[in-house]
Amino acid sequence: MPGPGSGPTLLGRRRESETLDRLLSSVRGGRSGVLVVRGEAGVGKTAMLDDLCDRAEGFRVVRANGIESEVELAHAGLHLLCAPFLDGLGALPAPQAAALGVAFGLHGGAPPDRFLIGLAVLTLLSEAAESQPLVCVVDDAQWLDQASRQVLAFVARRLGADRVLIVFAVRDPVVDGDDLSGLPELTLHGLDDDDARRLLRQVTPGPLDAAVLDRVVSEARGNPLALLELPRGPGSGDVVGGLATTQSAPAPGQVEKAYRVRLEGLPDEVRTLLLLAAAEPSGDPVLLWRATDLLGIGLSAADSVETDGLLRIDSRVSFRHPLVRSAIYDHASPDDRRAVHRALAEATDAQTDPDRRAWHRAMAADGPDAAVADLLERSSDRARARGGLGAAARFLERAAALSEDPVQRAERALVAAEVSLQAGAFDAALRLLATAEAAPLSELQRARAELVRADTAYSRSRDGDAPALLLDAATLLEPLDPRLAQRTCLDAWSAALFAGPLAGRIGLREVSTHAASWDGESGAGTVTDTPPTLLLAGFAQAITRGRAVAVPVLRRAAQGFDGDAVTLEDVLRWGWLATAAAVMAWDYDTCRSVTSREVTAAREAGALTVLPVGANVLAQAEALGGDFTRAASLVAEAEAVTEATGTRVAPYGALVLAGMRGRESEAVTLIGRTIDDATAGRQGIAIQYARWSAAMLYNGRGEHxxxxxxxxxAADDTPELFVSSWATSELVESAVRSSRHDLAREAYERLAEATDAAGGDWALGIQARARALLTGGADAEPAYREAAERLARTSLRPELARAHLLYGEWLRSAGRRDDARVELRRALELFTDIRMEAFEERARQELASAGERTVARSSEGREELSAQEAQIAKLAASGHSNPEIGAQLFVSPRTVEWHLHKVFRKLGVTSRKELASAYSEA
Known part of the structure; x- marks a missing residue:
């Protein structure tokens, strides 16, 4: 077996082999590796994987193959890859073990989130690699079932300090989505002419005329499989004898054609055996022999196919190349395909493998078959229970095709579209909608179809067109399902909130006007008194009737999400929106409580598509409360989940933290990038957040x-919303200090209207602070005192510190230097403790102007922890184990340990016992 550095073993692949050698060396050294090898069929991807496995000296090697006919079986490819490691399932954290067990059908349970399954596989592979580095090879990844492909893509993106190398081979162009995009890639091209000639001479058993050689090399276009297989096919004697009759065609097509012609010369029994093997993707020889017995095929047929080199039957049934399988299956007549599927269905155990048996029966059907359609529907239910939404949709799609009753056919296609949407297969969802709409639909079904279309558009881009589509669906649903209609209308309001002024024909005002006219009685019973519907009513009133009317409803709705009046599903779906209701009512405590509940629920449920939104909202709440360490930890968590899941969520928490912290270079980069991305994606609220963050940044620096x-x-953008109120507070300060008193007065009036409607210390404290700025002169002092007193009764330490700073600045300008130093000292202590660096420096300069010298905090000392290191350090200092930390941050325990080593070095500690005090000090 060749060892590392032994040089390439493949003709013309030196550069590619060196790339693989570097990856193997890196993994030996303790760092993970990922590579996606892309190229056309026959270009040599499988040969590269074989060569990699030969080179992997000292590694444990596991392989899996995607098979086109197996894409309907959820987690089939993943199970094949993980099967050697399942004895370690019991050592996984309980939620991970449960998720993987359900996914693989080892036991029952609630349908697991696919990202929790991914975390389980990540931990499983990482633990397996502790004793011996691991190479995982996945060939024909484009044919993996969707669930397996998504999970393995997640794992590839979350590998860290794990001695694991994952290499995927993918045929270009990708047929059905590309979950592997963005991972490191290596594209294989055809061999150059010199290497192609060498290969052709090696495999051709006779002399080659130079002109013929040039012709074959030209037509093969450097495709190694074409060069290997064409001389075997019909006319090979002509090639050897100096004649060439092959017509020009794409190389893989030539090869497949050559295989087909070879098949035509085989006996019927042999062709049937090959077709059986092509139709049965599991590669189980026992199952193959059962089916051959049912079809009366003798053992001599097996000897013939192995002699011919197309098929090998030993512990597994395997083809010479995937193109052989597709050539055999595609070339067979429909009747022959149905016959072998019928035999395979009869040979498959209905108790141990009911889903594969149902699929074979479906493929054997030559027309509508109600019994088989029912079996497929049950298979779909099992797939959904295991978290295989893509497989569930495929089963239902086939069930719809076999349904005799047009009403049942339409319903199955519609449910398949809904499941495809949940799986993120948006093109499939729209295709299935077309199937459903080809049959007569009831009014409710048509409304559901419109809802799928709207949700697909919203999920794809969250752009400005989604509110209109969702509102149209809600309107159709109103007389049919009032509860679903109101929830859809709330989704439309959420979509309009994201879009802001970048919405299309329907925005917040249009959705709110429609919702405000809702009577809630368009069906059996009322649906207006639940927290979600109260949310909709309160938001609609805020836009159409003003905050004074809306605040009591919004406060009641938000508090409902903080109690037992909502389900876990409601918390996960709309918890973040309930926090918006709370802050519109200036209710910080309820905001923080609800979003804490949502984040906890998302973590416990493994709802990783929800978690980034919740973590961003909670990060804002922690930043507003002055806990920047906790806020930074949540920002890092949100970024980790967003990266791992591909969820498109703007960095709201990071924006708030950056604006309050005041590091200009970091903040400006983040703000600019967010504005660019949000403008392209038509997400107006992210632009508003970015501008508010910039206003905080420059007010903090005194650059008003x-x-x-x-x-x-930011204040003028959607003035009814909470972000506008926060920005209006910044506007009052910047306008006053820029001598724009007319603008400041107008801004104050808007702020007073919003805060008067809410009442409470947060709202009225902010109002008093703005009033003091605007008033000036001796009359300002009572307002400054009121602001400090009210904000001191809240948890919002940054706002309190800013009240002391402004009061101190006013006192110093009034010549009351002793009083000024008292207020400025309080402000500086708070800013220093919170680490609001720009405001801290501003307070320090004001103190100096008031006659008190202070020592700036030293920037020297220990090396600063990265956001992820700080997050890991905090969790470790709190007593969490490496597996617990890894589960929360979606990395392996080994990666946690690797980061902790760096944390120990930076903090100057040698053990976890010393970590808590060192982390607190740092």
Whole structure:
């Protein structure tokens, strides 16, 4: 077996082999590796994988293959890859073990989130690699079932300090989605002419005329499989004898044609045996022999196919190349295909493998078959229970095709579209909608179809067109299902919130006007008194009737999400929106409580598509409360989940933290990138957040003229919303300090209207602070005192610190230096403790102007922890184990340990016992 550095063993692949050698060396050294090998059929991807396995000296090697006819079986490819490691299932954290067990059908349970399955596989592979580095090879990944492909893509993106190398081979172009995009890639091209000639001479058993050689090389276009297989096919004697009759065609097509012609010369029994093997993807020889017995095929047929080199039958049934399988299956007549599927269905155990048996029966059907359609529907239910939504949709799609009753056919296609949407297969969802709509639909079914179409558009891009589509669906649903209609309308309001002024024909005002006219009685019973519907009513009133009317309803709705009046599903779906209701009512405590509940629920349920939104909202709440360490940890968590899942969520928490912290270079980069991305994606609220963040940044630095345009833009953008109120507070300060008193007065009036409607210390404290700024002169002091007193009764330490700072600045300008130093000292202590660096420096300069010198915090000392290191350090200092930390941050325990080593070095500690005090000090 060749060892590392022994040089390439493949003709013309030196550069590619060196790339694989570097990856193997890196994994030996303790770092993971991932590579996606792309190329056309026959270009040599499988040969590269074989060569990699030969080179992997000292590694444990596991392989899996995607098979086109197996894409309907959820987690089939994943199970094949993980099967050697399942004895370690019991050592996984309980939620991970449960998720993987359900996915693989080892036991029952609630349908697991696919990302929780991914975390389980990540931990399983990482633990397996502790004793021996691991190479995982996945060939023909484009034919993996969707669930397996998504999970393995997740694992590939979350590998860290794990001695694991995963290499995928993918045929270009990709047929059905590309979950592997963005991973490191190596594209294989055809061999150059010199290497092609060498290969052709090696495999051709006779002399080759130079002209013929040139012709074959030209037509093969460097495709190694074409060069290997064409001389075997019909006319090979002509090639050897100096004649060439092959017509020009794409190389893989030539090869497949050559295989087909070879098949035509085989006896019927042999062709049937090959077709059986092509139709049965599991590669189980026992199952193959059962089916051959049913079809009366003798053992001599097996000897013939193995002698011919197309098929090998030993512990597994395997073809010479995947193109052989597709050539055999595609070339067979429909009747022959149905016959072998019928035999395979009869040979498959209905108790141990009911889903594969149902699929074979479906493929054997020559027309509608109600019994088989029912079996497929049950298979779909089992797939959904295991988290295999893509497989569930395929079963239902086939069930619809076999349904005799047109009403049942339409319903199955519609449910398949809904399941495809949940799986993120948006093109499939729209295709299935077309199937459903080809049959007569009831009014409710048509409304559901419109809802799928709207949700597909919203899930794809969250752009400005989604509110209109969702509102149209809600309107159709109103007389049919009032509860679903109102929830759809709330989704439309959420979509309009994201889009803001970048919405299309329907925005917040249009959705709110429609929702405000809702009577809630368009069906059996009322649906207006639940927290979700109260949310919709309160938001609609805020837009159409003003905050004074809306605040009591919004406060009641938000508090409902903090109690037992909502289901876990409601918390996960709309918890973040309930926090928006709370802050519109200036209710910080309820906001923080609800979003904490949502984040906890998302973690426990493994709802990783929800978690980034919740973590972003909770990060904002923690930043507003002055816990920047906790906020940074949540920002890092949100970023980790967003990266792992591909969820498109703007960095709301990071924006708030950056604006309050005041590091200009970091904040400006984040703000600019967010505005660019949100403009392209038509997500207006993210732009508003970015501008508010910029206003905080420059007000903190005392650069009020730079803060002013950002504050004004954010305040004017959707003025009914909470972000506008926060930005209006920044606008009052920047306008006053920029001598724009007319603008400041107008902004104050808007702020007073919003805060008067809510009442409470947060709202009225912010109002008093703005009033003091606007008033000036001796009359300002009572307002400054009121602001400090009210904000001191809240948890919002940054706002309190800013009240002391502004009061101190006013006192110093009034010549009351002793009083000023008292207020400025309080502000500086708070800013320093919170680490609001720009405001801290501003307070320090004001103190110096008031006659008190202070020592700036030293920037020297220990090396600063990265966000992820700080997050891991905090969890470790709190007593969490490496597996627990890995489960929360979606990395392996070994990667946690690797980061902890760096944390120990940076903090100057040698054990976890020392970590808590060192982390607190740092």
């Amino acid at each position: 003229d730079r803060a002013l345009p950002y504050a004004q833009a």
